[in-house]
Amino acid sequence: MFATRDHALHRAAEGDHESFAALIHEHQDMVFSIAWHFLHDRGRAEEIAQEVFLQLYRKLTDIESPAHLTFWLRRVTSNRCIDESRRGRWRIVTLDEASDVARDADATDPLLNKKVGQMLQRLPAQQRLALTMRYQEGLEASEIGEVMGIPINTVKSHLRRGLAALREWLGATS
Amino acid sequence: MNATRYFLSFLLTIIASAAFPLAAQAQGTRINLDFPDIAAKASETVDVTLDGAMLRLAGKFLSSNDADERAAKEMINGLSGIYVRSYEFDHAGEYDKAIAERIRTQLGASWKKIVKVTSKTKEDVDIYADMHGDAITGLLIISAEPKEFTVVNIVGPVDLEKLAGLEGQFGIPHISREGRGKHGKDEHHD
Amino acid sequence: MKLEKQLQRTLARTSAPDGFADRVLARLGEARSRRASRWPAASTLRRIAAALLLTAALGGLTAHQIAEHRREEGELARREVMTALHIASAKMRVAQRAVAHD
Numbered sequence: 475m476f477a478t479r480d481h482a483l484h485r486a487a488e489g490d491h492e493s494f495a496a497l498i499h500e501h502q503d504m505v506f507s508i509a510w511h512f513l514h515d516r517g518r519a520e521e522i523a524q525e526v527f528l529q530l531y532r533k534l535t536d537i538e539s540p541a542h543l544t545f546w547l548r549r550v551t552s553n554r555c556i557d558e559s560r561r562g563r564w565r566i567v568t569l570d571e572a573s574d575v576a577r578d579a580d581a582t583d584p585l586l587n588k589k590v591g592q593m594l595q596r597l598p599a600q601q602r603l604a605l606t607m608r609y610q611e612g613l614e615a616s617e618i619g620e621v622m623g624i625p626i627n628t629v630k631s632h633l634r635r636g637l638a639a640l641r642e643w644l645g646a647t648s
Numbered sequence: 649m650n651a652t653r654y655f656l657s658f659l660l661t662i663i664a665s666a667a668f669p670l671a672a673q674a675q676g677t678r679i680n681l682d683f684p685d686i687a688a689k690a691s692e693t694v695d696v697t698l699d700g701a702m703l704r705l706a707g708k709f710l711s712s713n714d715a716d717e718r719a720a721k722e723m724i725n726g727l728s729g730i731y732v733r734s735y736e737f738d739h740a741g742e743y744d745k746a747i748a749e750r751i752r753t754q755l756g757a758s759w760k761k762i763v764k765v766t767s768k769t770k771e772d773v774d775i776y777a778d779m780h781g782d783a784i785t786g787l788l789i790i791s792a793e794p795k796e797f798t799v800v801n802i803v804g805p806v807d808l809e810k811l812a813g814l815e816g817q818f819g820i821p822h823i824s825r826e827g828r829g830k831h832g833k834d835e836h837h838d
Numbered sequence: 839m840k841l842e843k844q845l846q847r848t849l850a851r852t853s854a855p856d857g858f859a860d861r862v863l864a865r866l867g868e869a870r871s872r873r874a875s876r877w878p879a880a881s882t883l884r885r886i887a888a889a890l891l892l893t894a895a896l897g898g899l900t901a902h903q904i905a906e907h908r909r910e911e912g913e914l915a916r917r918e919v920m921t922a923l924h925i926a927s928a929k930m931r932v933a934q935r936a937v938a939h940d
Contacts (some may be wrong), residue, residue: 491863495859495863502854502859503851503852503853506855507854511848516855520854520855520858523854524858524865528865528869559714587847587848594849598716609842609845610850627693630736631692631694631921634736635924637841637842694925702915705908706916709912717920720920730922730923730926732921732925773932773933787926789929800922800925800926802926811923811926812930
């Protein structure tokens with residue numbers, strides 16, 4: 475399996491389009507999801523995800539292994555999300571909506587998913603990204619630190635403060 | 649917003665009554681916040697040490713196009729240091745609360761306590777200002793929770809209004825719900 | 839724990855839009871054809887550029903390293919400022935709420 479992925483990477487680096495297309499298919503959900511959870515805007519998320527893969531094409535010869543590729547994609551997507559966040563502000567979630575979430579606190583409620591997603595948009599960019607890496611990608615704090623280029627203790631602080639803010643806004647449903 | 653105005657007028661009233669003339673001093677004092685014994689016991693540590701040179705460097709990298717960073721840039725303008733130590737512990741009572749006293753004993757006569765929030769079970773917060781005439785030239789915040797101890801020392805002229813407003817500025821909504829306890833967020837812990 | 843489980847649901851990976859890979863590859867093709875039409879003698883230009891870059895790189899390596907180090911320091915300082923002010927402001931808010939409720 476790993477040898478096949480290594481081979482695909484090698485072939486893509488040599489300019490084989492089918493191999494590069496396979497790499498896109500393999501990683502597109504991850505890249506798009508990071509951008510989508512960060513931006514909550516499908517159009518902008520797709521734009522960023524496309525840019526990431528175009529950048530990947532130019533950098534393929536620098537990628538050393540499938541694991542390195544995953545790390546690189548997470549890192550570049552994160553950086554682009556942060557850059558994007560500096561260019562524009564996110565939709566404001568009103569306090570009334572926050573109160574609704576507390577009332578609707580049902581773990582299986584699809585509406586809750588949407589509202590927690592909206593609450594996440596209220597968090598500072600670094601906290602939002604750290605939580606995305608933790609709960610979407612299942613990364614440990616040390617891995618998040620490597621992806622985001624920040625110390626592990628800062629990651630832990632972002633996670634802790636992000637969760638605390640969400641708990642407060644959601645009326646401490648946990 | 650009313651709460652913000654009330655809080656700021658409260659602070660300014662206390663500051664005005666507490667302030668007394670002293671020889672003019674441009675900068676506040678840096679407080680020693682390094683206590684290896686507490687750091688050794690902590691499960692998580694945030695350690696921020698930014699002197700004047702680092703703050704000026706940071707200022708060049710803070711974006712004017714981003715509201716959060718623009719607010720931060722304005723906040724640090726003129727400061728000569730920001731020092732933060734935040735320690736989180738696995739168990740309640742794992743650190744010696746006398747640490748706060750060890751920090752307080754370093755404060756000279758120009759330091760005035762401007763706010764004290766006490767809770768038997770939740771978060772104690774003490775805020776001190778280094779006063780020179782009517783000017784605040786330094787700030788010390790000591791926060792003690794059962795499993796977390798945080799101290800912040802800002803050296804230089806501090807605009808309390810701006811600092812208090814940053815939390816909202818940084819994307820955290822100002823929530824004031826009916827029926828909450830005296831200490832707001834302390835109603836719920838992680 | 840309930841919040842963390844909810845976050846795992848909310849932040850679960852979602853599928854990229856249909857045709858995503860095709861659109862990336864199409865953009866890649868457009869970019870390549872633009873480069874080809876704009877730079878008919880691209881290989882020659884690349885050789886000249888490479889030679890110039892090599893010369894400049896040898897002379898500017900140290901300056902680049904210093905600038906890069908400075909940039910990294912600046913980025914770190916920027917992030918630390920944001921962290922420090924966030925913590926300071928959060929503590930001010932705790933006091934603010936307590937005073938407001940008195």
